[in-house]
Amino acid sequence: MPESFTEVAASVAEIAKGFHARGWLLGTSGNLSAVVQREPLRLAMSPSGVDKGQLTADQVLSIDENARIVSAHGGKPSDESLLHIRIVKDRGAGAVLHTHSIWNTILSDLYASEAGLAIEGYEMLKGLQGVYTHEHAEWLPIVDNSQDMPALADTVGKTLNEHKEAHGFLLRRHGLYSWGETLAQAKRHIEILEFLLETIGRTSLIKAKQAAI
């Protein structure tokens, strides 16, 4: 039985508080969405400018496919609502989560010239949908950041189309986007990718140091 808006909003708020505690949504950064209804599209969307560490279910907004608020209460939906909507449409995602972490920010910059980075051989990859072995090569695309949201949504759509297997992407010096069929799966994907980005970031420090000796 489909979840009501209230139930979905409560889950969004809970995930937001947990991610904020980990330092992945500091300073009102990041955004979280979940599909409540597909036709017409109704997305539960985190509001703009609200402390994610104190997000409550009644602050979560309902928006339509044009990022317009359809819920009774006010607020301003996340600036990046168009990106969430694009991912929901192109990937059929049930939930989209966007975090700003130290390591995803660092790696989005470090690998920007290659437009992405490969993550291979880690057992953690098995938690990504459709991945059943650690001998998997995950390519995480890196997209240049922009303040022109419609243009950025198109770039994101193009990137998703070129990398149909990707479970997420990085926006340069901005953060990580991932998604899932449900909020639980999206949360799982974010946790896995954040873990792997930190592992790779720290490993690069150690391995290059060894090479330098």
Next chain:
Amino acid sequence: MPESFTEVAASVAEIAKGFHARGWLLGTSGNLSAVVQREPLRLAMSPSGVDKGQLTADQVLSIDENARIVSAHGGKPSDESLLHIRIVKDRGAGAVLHTHSIWNTILSDLYASEAGLAIEGYEMLKGLQGVYTHEHAEWLPIVDNSQDMPALADTVGKTLNEHKEAHGFLLRRHGLYSWGETLAQAKRHIEILEFLLETIGRTSLIKAKQAAI
């Protein structure tokens, strides 16, 4: 409707506990203030020498523009009250927060010879008041530390005047100051600046290592 002293004190205590949990106010370090009334000035100020991880609303003091206690209960206001008062006056701030974190301490030292550091290109900068794009160059001044509070308050005033766009400053081998129109905005600013300082600190390690190879 303006918040009562009790409400403001409760918010100060809550922020203090959260920052202490993150390791930004260890060992009774740091201080927090919020304007309760402007004329005459009444500032809710964290007390000196109290464990910020256990700060309660009733421990928060009320001080005037000379840092004298006007609240009924005793205690000793933060040693750095004069800095808070200077920032409130010169910037019209509604709240001033000061943290001691590992990364703000390290960077305050690393960039001391340049009297500041530039933070550019990060989406996180958009959370700073008046900043609407990641293509923003934020200059974070570094001021030498001193135990002479009136003199330090003057140096801080001079620095604020020379850097009217700055959203914060570092005291060398001491910590970070930031502020906002409200406690919520000041908290947001601290979270953003702490995040960016850690990002820059860790990035400098990685990039210099790559240069060394």
Next chain:
Amino acid sequence: MPESFTEVAASVAEIAKGFHARGWLLGTSGNLSAVVQREPLRLAMSPSGVDKGQLTADQVLSIDENARIVSAHGGKPSDESLLHIRIVKDRGAGAVLHTHSIWNTILSDLYASEAGLAIEGYEMLKGLQGVYTHEHAEWLPIVDNSQDMPALADTVGKTLNEHKEAHGFLLRRHGLYSWGETLAQAKRHIEILEFLLETIGRTSLIKAKQAAI
């Protein structure tokens, strides 16, 4: 008096939530088991694909020595149940815990060519069963990862037989396994080994850098 399944399941859930908070069980990774009964074997086992940060006692399964569910409620036992069962049998363990941490993942890779790493001289080693001095040399074997669980269980058994003193082992690019006579001892062992792995990981960075100067 032996603990009931419900009590054991509650302890498993509590440990899971604590380890998830530390970032050692992100993205539904890792698994936890505890012996409820030896003959026939009944193991309380964490379920597959469940967020360990929200694991409840009633989600914990009861499995037999063939990893088949014998509890009334459904669910899918951890993919790695066969490894837990092998350790319970070969070591007579009362509980087996498996974590995926940043540092255990990095070191499982860094020392893979040596098939293990030595941990010596740390007071923390005294918390391992049978160790009474810091002048102890602990060898932590590293086993190559595999998706063939029966084969991996055999490799694990072989490794345990070759290293009868070992208190744990690493699976390459996968994680750490440790165990104890009780859940409390297994938890203690994991905390000690995770601590030592991070200490060694960070020390290797510092010492090699000094050598490079």
Next chain:
Amino acid sequence: MPESFTEVAASVAEIAKGFHARGWLLGTSGNLSAVVQREPLRLAMSPSGVDKGQLTADQVLSIDENARIVSAHGGKPSDESLLHIRIVKDRGAGAVLHTHSIWNTILSDLYASEAGLAIEGYEMLKGLQGVYTHEHAEWLPIVDNSQDMPALADTVGKTLNEHKEAHGFLLRRHGLYSWGETLAQAKRHIEILEFLLETIGRTSLIKAKQAAI
């Protein structure tokens, strides 16, 4: 009015849980004590082998100056009780806290050949008793570890006598000891020293790397 044993034990348990959450008392490591009565000496002492993250007031023991249990309930006092008693006697401390952190362990090793390390110029030093300026040079002695507790207690006594200004000391590859007139002051000292040790540890990585370029 002096605190009762029950109140002191409750404070000890609360500090233990907080330090365990920070990763400073993992795997039942570390110990905490507080003077309940001076003549004859009665010390509230954390028990050996108990998970500090779950320490309750009723698990805290009362011991005399020979480290013998005088409380009604059983348990085994910390192995390092003799060190606590020596510090209480030689320094007149009201509370003694001992932590095992990643950074205090690393630095206890890194600076072992110099038998200590200097910490200077940090504002955080002002939180140490008797220190009123950041222009303070704190010497943190490093003592070699030993399992011979009476001998180690004598070495500690000798070190305290040679460094009468020291607010703490490190045991090599073991951990940090600090103390205070009260539990609150001891907690403050530990937080300050742990913060400074991490700052110095991370700074050494960055500065040596710069020297290497």
